[in-house]
Amino acid sequence: MPETPVLYVLNGPNLNLLGVREPHIYGRxxxxxxxxxxxxxxxxxxxxxxxxxxxxxxxxxxxxTRTAAHALILNPAGYGHTSIALLDALKALTIPVIECHLSNPAAREEFRHKTFVSLAATGVVSGFGAHSYELAIKAALRLVRERSSSADRLNPDHKA
Incomplete structure (x- = not known):
C-alpha cells in the first residue's frame, strides 16, 4: 500500500438525496x-x-478496500439494518471500519436501533449530521497511524 493513507468513504442508498430528503433529520x-x-x-x-x-x-x-485502503468509513444507510451480505463482506476486512450515520439511529424508530454493520465495525459515529463524517475521518486516521506506529515498533524495517 502507498505511504499516504487511503480512506474509502462509502455511502449506501438514498444518500444521493441529501439536502432534499427529510432535511429535518439528515440536514441540508x-x-x-x-x-x-x-x-x-x-x-x-x-x-x-x-x-x-x-x-x-x-x-x-x-x-x-481489502487491498486498496487503509481504513473504511461506511454509511450503510438502510442496508445497515437489512444486509447480512454486507456484514459478511465487512467480516473479511482487516482494516479499521468506522460506521457513520448523520442521525442517531438509537433515537429513531426501533428498527433503526441496531445495524448488522455494527457487528463488524471498529467504531460508530452518529448523530452529528455531516460533522459525523469529519469525526469518522479523524478516528480512521488515528487508527491507521496507531497501526503504522505499532508495525514500525515491531519491525523497524517496515514501510507503512
Missing amino acids: ETLADVQALCEAAAEGATIVFRQTNREGELIDWVQE
Whole structure:
C-alpha cells in the first residue's frame, strides 16, 4: 500500500438525496458538501468517496478496500439494518471500519436501533449530521497511524 493513507468513504442508498430528503433529520448539506468536508478533514490522506443505491455494488466496493485502503468509513444507510451480505463482506476486512450515520439511529424508530454493520465495525459515529463524517475521518486516521506506529515498533524495517 502507498505511504499516504487511503480512506474509502462509502455511502449506501438514498444518500444521493441529501439536502432534499427529510432535511429535518439528515440536514441540508448535500452529498457533495459531505465529500468536501471529508476531503478537508483528511490531513493529506487520499479520500475515495462513493455512493450507490445498489447493494451488490456497495459490497464490491467493500471488498475492494481489502487491498486498496487503509481504513473504511461506511454509511450503510438502510442496508445497515437489512444486509447480512454486507456484514459478511465487512467480516473479511482487516482494516479499521468506522460506521457513520448523520442521525442517531438509537433515537429513531426501533428498527433503526441496531445495524448488522455494527457487528463488524471498529467504531460508530452518529448523530452529528455531516460533522459525523469529519469525526469518522479523524478516528480512521488515528487508527491507521496507531497501526503504522505499532508495525514500525515491531519491525523497524517496515514501510507503512
